[in-house]
Amino acid sequence: MNTFLKGTKRKSSAVEDSSLIDDNESTDVKLAILSSLHTNISQEALLEALLAHDGSVQSASASLAEDRLASPKKKRNNAIGYQSSLRLFANKHPAGERPASPKKARSLSKKGTTLHLYDPEDVAEHTPCSIIHNFLPPDEANELLKEMLNESSSFDKITFKLFDNVVQSPHTSSFYVGTEAEINTQKHDYFYNGARLTDVRPITPQLLHVRPKVQEAVNREIQKRIRTHYPGGQKLKYQSPDPWLPNCAFVNCYNGPQESVGYHSDQLTYLGPRAVIGSLSLGVAREFRVRRIMPKDSDTSTMDDPDIEGQISIHLPHNSLLVMHAEMQEEWKHSIAPAQAIDPHPIAGNRRINVTYRHYKPSFHAKYTPRCKCGIPAILRVVQRKKENQGRYFWMCHGGNVPGKENCSFFQWGDFDDDGNPSWDKSRYKVAQKNNPENGLR
Numbered sequence: 001m002n003t004f005l006k007g008t009k010r011k012s013s014a015v016e017d018s019s020l021i022d023d024n025e026s027t028d029v030k031l032a033i034l035s036s037l038h039t040n041i042s043q044e045a046l047l048e049a050l051l052a053h054d055g056s057v058q059s060a061s062a063s064l065a066e067d068r069l070a071s072p073k074k075k076r077n078n079a080i081g082y083q084s085s086l087r088l089f090a091n092k093h094p095a096g097e098r099p100a101s102p103k104k105a106r107s108l109s110k111k112g113t114t115l116h117l118y119d120p121e122d123v124a125e126h127t128p129c130s131i132i133h134n135f136l137p138p139d140e141a142n143e144l145l146k147e148m149l150n151e152s153s154s155f156d157k158i159t160f161k162l163f164d165n166v167v168q169s170p171h172t173s174s175f176y177v178g179t180e181a182e183i184n185t186q187k188h189d190y191f192y193n194g195a196r197l198t199d200v201r202p203i204t205p206q207l208l209h210v211r212p213k214v215q216e217a218v219n220r221e222i223q224k225r226i227r228t229h230y231p232g233g234q235k236l237k238y239q240s241p242d243p244w245l246p247n248c249a250f251v252n253c254y255n256g257p258q259e260s261v262g263y264h265s266d267q268l269t270y271l272g273p274r275a276v277i278g279s280l281s282l283g284v285a286r287e288f289r290v291r292r293i294m295p296k297d298s299d300t301s302t303m304d305d306p307d308i309e310g311q312i313s314i315h316l317p318h319n320s321l322l323v324m325h326a327e328m329q330e331e332w333k334h335s336i337a338p339a340q341a342i343d344p345h346p347i348a349g350n351r352r353i354n355v356t357y358r359h360y361k362p363s364f365h366a367k368y369t370p371r372c373k374c375g376i377p378a379i380l381r382v383v384q385r386k387k388e389n390q391g392r393y394f395w396m397c398h399g400g401n402v403p404g405k406e407n408c409s410f411f412q413w414g415d416f417d418d419d420g421n422p423s424w425d426k427s428r429y430k431v432a433q434k435n436n437p438e439n440g441l442r
């Protein structure tokens with residue numbers, strides 16, 4: 001079966017032994033087989049066909065071939081519409097009986113393809129995320145949506161430098177913190193893409209109202225993740241053992257199907273290693289795509305294909321809470337893809353609002369993090385692609401991303417204890433943490 005999972009083309013004789021496949025193979029393998037036989041058909045359509053034929057690869061394949069003969073020009077609508085589950089006919093682990101082993105989620109998607117996931121159990125099994133649908137009582141979700149739609153009318157695009165070009169983010173955003181004092185600190189001490197933020201706002205009544213609910217749910221999901229997915233049922237190395245305390249929120253607005261955000265990992269500079277993020281979606285449903293970063297050898301002759309696994313799309317309907325777990329930012333990238341079609345939302349029209357609640361750790365306050373030679377705080381990154389140093393953290397100059405500035409070449413390996421605490425002057429930040437009334441939740 002490796003041929004399918006690795007993305008090599010399989011000859012159509014696959015269908016001849018498909019009764020064997022039907023009895024013994026899991027949904028993901030069946031989907032991979034179908035997708036190698038019908039390369040132009042989307043994962044949703046393949047899954048739909050499998051469901052309609054009780055999991056029989058042979059019948060599903062025959063009906064897909066028939067469909068195409070009958071209506072070769074039939075267009076498929078890409079709007080997000082339904083919820084279905086890979087588990088419906090291939091339940092590998094009955095609820096609550098998942099092995100707590102270090103087993104990595106099996107690779108489902110293959111190079112150049114997108115595997116679409118709708119069901120929370122599929123998301124938890126195959127991605128570093130978990131999702132809760134219908135998270136808030138409907139009225140509360142609508143109140144927050146309305147408040148944020150109003151706020152978003154004055155959001156701006158972020159400007160940054162990409163190679164030698166100055167570019168703007170393909171959506172708008174703003175940043176919310178708890179107190180006036182924090183607004184000032186953010187505006188003066190913190191740097192993003194090498195520059196100070198100008199638009200930092202006080203947390204709004206609805207953001208404040210929803211925050212403890214997000215906090216409670218995210219902490220519950222973290223504990224579940226540790227129990228069910230991490231080696232030995234233990235937290236990951238560098239992950240904090242302390243509760244997750246959201247003390248700020250980035251809010252994004254995607255106005256229309258073309259607004260998006262490209263593949264990236266979130267900045268760890270002020271969150272520290274193994275950060276967890278709680279991401280609430282409101283308004284128009286959009287696709288959140290994730291892709292595992294495949295490390296490669298420095299010897300280019302044995303270079304692995306970085307896109308060998310393809311991408312996974314998690315559908316984010318209105319009022320869903322996505323938790324990006326501790327392995328996400330270091331080992332995966334994520335994006336919001338431009339959509340070909342969207343279903344307008346009764347309140348938001350064509351807009352999607354996304355609130356990412358984050359825990360800025362006091363020990364990673366900009367006054368403690370390393371500063372580079374050009375005077376701006378260095379950024380924290382992790383080696384993602386090079387096998388020999390994969391997972392090692394480092395601090396580097398970010399000047400190269402600032403319009404009109406050059407990189408000063410500052411570089412320093414990061415040094416953290418097993419709980420992700422930085423090695424610098426621990427007593428200093430511990431005292432600061434104790435004396436600072438702004439820490440944690442207000």
Ligand SMILES: O=C(O)CCC(=O)C(=O)O
Pocket residue numbers: 250252261266279288334335336354356
């Ligand atoms: O809109 C989303 O769901 C994701 C936004 C995101 O990745 C970010 O703000 O870093």
Ligand SMILES: [Fe+2]
Pocket residue numbers: 264265266334
């Ligand atoms: Fe992000």
